[in-house]
Amino acid sequence: MLFDTVEELYNHNSTNYGRMGLGVQRELEAGLRALEGAEHARLTSNGMQACALAIAASVDAGDHILVSSSAYGPTRHFCETRLKAMGVEARFFDPLTGRDIEGLVQNNTKAIMLESPGSLTFDMMDTRAIVDIAKARDLITITDNTWGAGVYHKPLALGVDISVQALTKYVVGHSDVLGGAVMSNRKDVSRRINSVSMDWGLTLSPDDSYIALRGLRTLTTRLAAHEKNALEIAHWLEGRSDVAEVLHPALPSHPGHELWKRDFTGACGLFGLVLKDASTEAGDRFCEALDLIQMGFSWGGYESLIIPCDRQLTESHRKFDGPLLRLHIGLEGVEDIKRDLEKGFAAL
Ligand SMILES: *Cc1c(COP(=O)(O)O)cnc(C)c1O
Secondary structure, eight states, X not given: OOOSSHHHHTOTTSOOSGGGOOHXXXXXXXXXXXXXXXXXXXXXXXXXXXXXXXXXXXXXXXXXXXXXXXXXXXXXXXXXXXXXXXXXXXXXXXXXXXXXXXXXXXXTEEEEEEESSOTTTOOOOOHHHHHHHHHHTTOEEEEEOTTTTTTTOOXXXXXXXXXXXXXXXXXXXXXXXXXXXXXXXXXXXXXXXXXXXXXXXXXXXXXXXXXXXXXXXXXXXXXXXXXXXXXXXXXXXXXXXXXXXXXXXXXXXXXXXXXXXXXXXXXXXXXXXXXXXXXXXXXHHHHHTOSSSEEOSOOSSXXXXXXXXXXXXXXXXXXXXXXXXXEEOOSSOHHXXXXXXXXXXXHO
């Protein structure tokens, strides 16, 4: 940025350096504020940075944070390593804990990190009960809202203090750009978010911001198509004798279905699947036998993807009767997706 006068150059109330973002970042922030019902939004280079920023802005040395054990793996790793080095203790709790979270709150607890549903195990959290306890104890609540994409879930409207998204997933929607965002309605919290973001030099490039902004234009339309395709596949899988369990919160059989109906207005394309009478290795062969659906860790793009998840499960996750697979259902024809999955079942 260039200035004509020294007064403008040193005006700290206006943008004066590229790292703070320029016009395109301001437009993307405005779109995300509208989407999440937020007063403030801050962009980051990826979703991991957004999670780390939200957490770091909520705690100081000597503090304690409660983190859902179903949270995104790298978020958990950040809590176990970086936070520890910063003098912050993280305790992981069962995502099915509702009001009982009160029993885990210590005198130095400052924040609670939620992710609903968890992106591996699809446990639904009782956000309202946790928010009630957090408000009574003056704790900051953070939700990783990547699954709800800001469309199907509005954490800030439920009283959550910070909503985080990996824009990488549905906002970008084409698996070609990384991005993240941290949204809040609290002035004090947003000031801390901005301050930590400045100290760490977090930013999203103009080109990547433009791609994410363009993604917002078609977000609801794409999500509706992912939702429809995924539900059809989930129902089909649920009716099969070689499937032990389908972990999709919009299915009435899902243990968290009532919470999903209460707090969500839809479901994205990501859900889990447990194979019946099969080993972890058989689950691996299932994934490798597919052609249309390839293996990849990301999701939210146009294409269907699958990963075997057993290797990512830890002691604190619930146990499953067979290999856990995670499917992201894309925008392909449902019959093509089914035909491809049949190859996996044939390989069992
Ligand atoms: C992918 C993902 C992230 C991290 O996003 P990146 O842009 O890949 O860093 C965080 N949370 C959830 C739930 C995710 O799925």
